[in-house]
Amino acid sequence: MQAKIAEIFKSIQGEGIYQGREQVFVRFYGCNLKCQFCDTPLTHYEELRPEELLNRINIFGVDYHSLSLTGGEPLLQSDFLKETLPSVKKEGIKIYLETNGILHKELAEIIDYLDIIAMDFKLPSSTAMPAFWDEHKKFLRIALKKEVFVKAVICNNTHKEDIEKSINLIRYFRKDIPFVLQPEFSQMQDSGLKDVIWHYKHLASSYLKDVRVLAQLHKLQGVR
């Protein structure tokens, strides 16, 4: 079995509650969504077998926080992950999954090998796509077997209703699941977005224990 992999590199995690941690990133090619703010144009890939990917990961040694499976959407290649992750675990490497939080059946197949799950809520008013609340609920239920946090991209046209639905979905399970509001990068200097995001931060903090506003650190620092 082979996977389509766009790039493998070492850098700092720029998003979410592990911002600033050093990771090795494996970026899987392809996505099941088309978010309007997508900043990951995937134009090329190479096909690697599990042992080839392991060799490429081993080049970086073991002196980093975790291996980030990112994309695109890594769970589109869950059969490959099922075959590969047991060997990665044997090396003692912590596995961090970055996902759009929709493919819950695929998550269930590999959850045992994961350590940390960074899942998105795709807010329809931010993505200009349909809502995925049912999928996110099923996904989060499985993800809670491991460490998980939720991240949502906030644009200046993000609706309050989507924030309220996010809050309700998280507190349905546990109030202490971290909820990260991430300003859409191209709108960062927009004063309207700043007002909106802090308003939503205060709203969410009325119901949840750990709500954070975090910009994309790697873009601010100009690293990939």
Ligand code: SF4
């Ligand atoms: S889920 Fe992520 S990679 Fe896929 S289209 Fe949306 S932003 Fe891009």
